[in-house]
Amino acid sequence: MDFSLSDEQIELQNLARQILGDQTTNEHLRDIEAGDERFDEKLWADLAEAGLLGIAIGEEQGGMALGYESLCLLVEEVGRSVAPAPVIPVLVSAGMAIDRFGTDEQKQRLLPGVVSGETMLSAALIEPLNEDPERPLARAKVEGEGVVLDGIKTCVPFANRAERIVMAAQQDGGVGLFLVDPQAEGVALARQNSTAGEPQFEVRLDAAHVASNDILAGPEEGARVLHWISQRTAAANCMMAAGVVDRMTRMTAEYTAEREQFGVKIATFQAVGQRAANCYIDSECLRLLAQQAVSLLNEDRPADDEVTIAKMWVGDVTHRVSHAAQHLHGGIGVDRDYPLFRYCLWAKQLELAMGSTAQLTARLGEGIAREFSANA
Amino acid sequence: MRIEFTPDQLALQKELRAYFEELVTPELQAELDAGGEGGGPEFRKAMRRLGADGWIGLSWPKELGGREMTPMEQYIFTEEVMRTGFPYPFLTTEAIGPVLHEYGSDQMREAVVMPILRGEVVIAIGYSEPGAGTDLASLTTRADRDGDEWVINGQKVWTSLADFSDYIWLAARTDPGSKKHRGLSLLLVPNDAPGLTVSPIWTMGVRTNATYYDNVRVPAENLIGGEGNGWALITGQLNRERLSLVNHGSADTLYRRVAKWAADTESPHGGRVIDQPWVQTNLARVKSGLEALKLICWKQAWAMTEGNLQMADASVAKVYGTEFFLEHYRLLGEIVGQAGGTIQRDSPGEILKGRLEFMYRVGSILTFGGGTNEVQRDIISAAGLGMPRSR
Ligand SMILES: Cc1cc2nc3c(=O)[nH]c(=O)nc-3n(C[C@H](O)[C@H](O)[C@H](O)COP(=O)(O)OP(=O)(O)OC[C@H]3O[C@@H](n4cnc5c(N)ncnc54)[C@H](O)[C@@H]3O)c2cc1C
Numbered sequence: 154m155d156f157s158l159s160d161e162q163i164e165l166q167n168l169a170r171q172i173l174g175d176q177t178t179n180e181h182l183r184d185i186e187a188g189d190e191r192f193d194e195k196l197w198a199d200l201a202e203a204g205l206l207g208i209a210i211g212e213e214q215g216g217m218a219l220g221y222e223s224l225c226l227l228v229e230e231v232g233r234s235v236a237p238a239p240v241i242p243v244l245v246s247a248g249m250a251i252d253r254f255g256t257d258e259q260k261q262r263l264l265p266g267v268v269s270g271e272t273m274l275s276a277a278l279i280e281p282l283n284e285d286p287e288r289p290l291a292r293a294k295v296e297g298e299g300v301v302l303d304g305i306k307t308c309v310p311f312a313n314r315a316e317r318i319v320m321a322a323q324q325d326g327g328v329g330l331f332l333v334d335p336q337a338e339g340v341a342l343a344r345q346n347s348t349a350g351e352p353q354f355e356v357r358l359d360a361a362h363v364a365s366n367d368i369l370a371g372p373e374e375g376a377r378v379l380h381w382i383s384q385r386t387a388a389a390n391c392m393m394a395a396g397v398v399d400r401m402t403r404m405t406a407e408y409t410a411e412r413e414q415f416g417v418k419i420a421t422f423q424a425v426g427q428r429a430a431n432c433y434i435d436s437e438c439l440r441l442l443a444q445q446a447v448s449l450l451n452e453d454r455p456a457d458d459e460v461t462i463a464k465m466w467v468g469d470v471t472h473r474v475s476h477a478a479q480h481l482h483g484g485i486g487v488d489r490d491y492p493l494f495r496y497c498l499w500a501k502q503l504e505l506a507m508g509s510t511a512q513l514t515a516r517l518g519e520g521i522a523r524e525f526s527a528n529a
Numbered sequence: 530m531r532i533e534f535t536p537d538q539l540a541l542q543k544e545l546r547a548y549f550e551e552l553v554t555p556e557l558q559a560e561l562d563a564g565g566e567g568g569g570p571e572f573r574k575a576m577r578r579l580g581a582d583g584w585i586g587l588s589w590p591k592e593l594g595g596r597e598m599t600p601m602e603q604y605i606f607t608e609e610v611m612r613t614g615f616p617y618p619f620l621t622t623e624a625i626g627p628v629l630h631e632y633g634s635d636q637m638r639e640a641v642v643m644p645i646l647r648g649e650v651v652i653a654i655g656y657s658e659p660g661a662g663t664d665l666a667s668l669t670t671r672a673d674r675d676g677d678e679w680v681i682n683g684q685k686v687w688t689s690l691a692d693f694s695d696y697i698w699l700a701a702r703t704d705p706g707s708k709k710h711r712g713l714s715l716l717l718v719p720n721d722a723p724g725l726t727v728s729p730i731w732t733m734g735v736r737t738n739a740t741y742y743d744n745v746r747v748p749a750e751n752l753i754g755g756e757g758n759g760w761a762l763i764t765g766q767l768n769r770e771r772l773s774l775v776n777h778g779s780a781d782t783l784y785r786r787v788a789k790w791a792a793d794t795e796s797p798h799g800g801r802v803i804d805q806p807w808v809q810t811n812l813a814r815v816k817s818g819l820e821a822l823k824l825i826c827w828k829q830a831w832a833m834t835e836g837n838l839q840m841a842d843a844s845v846a847k848v849y850g851t852e853f854f855l856e857h858y859r860l861l862g863e864i865v866g867q868a869g870g871t872i873q874r875d876s877p878g879e880i881l882k883g884r885l886e887f888m889y890r891v892g893s894i895l896t897f898g899g900g901t902n903e904v905q906r907d908i909i910s911a912a913g914l915g916m917p918r919s920r
Contacts, residue, residue, distance in 0.1 A: 279867060279868075280797075281868065281878055282794065282795075282796070282797055282802070282866075282868075283797040283798070284866045284867055284868070285798075288798060290797050307868055307872075307878045308867055308868060308871070308872065308878070343876075343877045344876070345872050345873075345876040345877060345878055345879075346872070346873040346875065346876045347871050347872060347873070347876075348870070348871040348872075348873065348886050348889070348890070349871070353872075355877045355878050413660075414662060414663050414664040414667075415663075415664045415667075422903065423919075424903040424906070425903070468863075472855075472859050476855050476892075476893055476896070479893035479894075479896075479897075480893060480896045480897050480902070483662050483663070483897045483901075484657070484662065484686065484687050484732075484894070484897070484898075486893070487732040487733045487734065487890075487893065487894060488730055488731075488732055489730075489731045489732060489733065490730070490731075494732070494733040497733060498733065498890075501862075501870060501871060501886075501889050502871055504870075505862065505863070505866060505867040505870040505871055506867050506871075509862075509863035509866065509867075510863065511807045511808075511810065511811050511860070511863040511864075512807055512863065514807065515805070515806060515807035515810075
């Protein structure tokens with residue numbers, strides 16, 4: 154057993170911390186958020202410059218090929234700093250999927266630009282009233298060499314900036330995965346204001362044409378690829394949440410150690426200290442569960458239950474820690490001039506994306522029933 | 530024992546429900562959906578209508594034009610208001626109005642109290658300061674006597690509604706050498722007084738304000754209830770805040786809206802949203818929590834009517850209610866999912882006008898506002914269980 158990071162991973166983590174830390178001061182984030190889109194081009198370029206956007210992309214494409222686990226260290230740091238940097242959609246859901254399942258042509262066309270920071274990608278994983286990423290309702294019809302897509306995707310991050318959006322649709326014989334150009338004919342984007350400020354879009358597909366070289370996976374292997382993407386997206390989500398709650402907890406500790414009421418630091422009220430300690434315990438549980446899921450996926454081992462359980466904990470822990478942090482701060486905790494609120498908003502985003510705790514609890518329970526029925 | 534409304538109370542509830550259905554026009558609804566705390570033109574219009582129809586001043590004696598309602602009836606009113614989401618200024622009408630009437634000059638009764646009853650005046654609460662939150666008695670804003678006037682200097686934070694209110698109900702230290710709760714007084718400060726500045730504080734959910742007082746002068750008669758009596762008035766008012774702070778009405782309405790939505794919405798993979806067992810479990814947990822909330826609120830209103838509200842029970846209502854709300858929003862949020870919980874009301878793909886997205890952003894403030902829950906728990910263990918206090 155080994156819970157430790159490799160030296161190389163520690164270096165990556167430090168590098169990520171340094172770049173993100175410098176560029177996510179409260180003032181800087183406020184400036185970015187005053188703009189049109191919560192995205193920091195300079196930060197993204199700096200991450201690229203440091204090679205961090207290529208952590209999990211193959212060397213032939215200019216990446217470092219260090220794998221998913223290492224990439225998730227960056228994801229955790231983005232959570233810890235609530236940086237306006239879409240690492241999950243670009244690097245995990247789309248980038249890694251193309252790196253793994255794409256044709257040579259697709260990789261050469263899209264991935265070097267991802268590594269250099271010039272090409273944005275995204276993934277459209279949910280649809281209106283259909284938030285199970287693995288059961289899309291959008292339809293794909295073969296037409297000539299390519300396909301034609303119809304359907305609606307929702308909450309698609311950065312769809313406007315993406316060169317291609319990975320999305321799934323039902324077709325004859327199974328699920329297919331496609332790389333959709335958001336500027337193509339038949340694709341319409343409508344901006345959605347999301348709670349954490351991430352630019353998101355409803356993407357309507359009305360006979361949108363996808364050329365044959367933009368097919369990522371056909372109906373024979375589509376379901377497997379889609380499962381691969383969902384799991385890695387969900388587990389990355391858990392790592393980001395681990396970063397978010399860790400920072401919320403520490404920010405609360407720092408604030409209550411300074412704030413005085415009744416002539417004493419409020420941290421010295423036992424009720425305050427104990428509740429902060431509960432946050433610490435929650436954060437620790439979440440990080441362990443997320444790390445377990447990520448380390449299994451990193452070696453391509455089965456991790457269905459581990460991912461589900463980690464994501465269930467995301468819901469519980471983000472909820473508890475966010476409200477505890479706000480409560481222990483008092484009014485300042487909800488003031489948009491103070492940095493905590495960003496973490497609270499991301500916490501909600503992460504809680505509900507890729508399955509809520511209630512939904513996943515039901516799924517896990519069904520699995521347990523199957524497991525014990527089979528053994529009976 | 531008979532734990533239900535009397536026929537009269539039910540009739541009142543029915544009357545009010547019908548009344549509010551009519552009061553909330555589509556224009557007012559649009560204003561409410563925008564998440565405001567009032568102050569818009571439709572809000573002002575509705576307030577004047579409430580005044581004209583005699584609904585303001587529920588608790589006031591009849592000779593003042595009030596309705597002299599019991600706390601039980603006031604609770605029913607509050608619940609129906611809360612169901613609509615209308616930001617009724619309870620503190621203005623139920624807490625400050627009566628005090629102004631009791632202690633104010635004739636001139637003030639004419640100029641402020643009557644307009645309150647007519648729905649024309651809203652008053653903001655200026656208690657909290659940067660250094661004085663839970664420990665409110667440590668506030669440092671001062672008011673010094675100068676001839677016929679009080680001269681106010683200091684800073685308040687979280688002065689909600691001050692961006693559109695007509696007055697601020699200000700707590701200030703009038704005895705410069707005094708400590709803690711002694712030497713505090715309450716002053717009525719007109720919003721247009723020279724030297725008063727209001728600047729916005731944007732929170733995760735609502736707007737509130739910082740208010741600055743730079744030699745703000747008010748007439749001597751604007752000190753209300755006697756010099757040095759501020760603390761008693763403040764704590765008395767916090768008690769009155771109770772019925773509106775934790776109330777079953779809005780939580781119950783939200784539960785019903787989500788359940789109805791889940792029953793009316795087809796699930797793309799067959800059946801309806803509400804047919805899924807986990808959705809039913811969440812709704813059941815909400816309903817069971819609401820049932821306790823309802824009874825706690827009812828008992829509180831009943832005990833207030835009987836004149837024997839126990840300290841511990843009042844604190845139970847505050848803690849249980851405010852902490853239940855957070856669970857309630859979460860459980861309902863899971864049902865409406867990522868789109869319902871994270872897409873804002875004005876965007877394509879939102880669910881129930883983004884209500885749950887919004888409620889998460891405002892939910893937490895009640896646990897530390899209105900007497901923080903830690904202090905309430907101290908009260909429960911001391912007053913309810915007779916345990917020794919640590920401080
Ligand atoms: C949106 C909003 C609107 C508001 N509107 C108004 C308004 O209109 N008028 C007004 O006057 N005020 C208003 N308030 C202020 C509100 O009343 C205060 O936030 C509240 O009193 C808590 O004070 P604080 O924020 O300074 O937190 P603090 O008092 O600093 O408390 C921080 C934490 O310390 C804990 N703590 C403090 N003392 C103890 C103790 N003895 N034992 C255990 N734990 C303790 C608290 O529980 C809390 O968790 C508003 C606040 C907000 C956020």
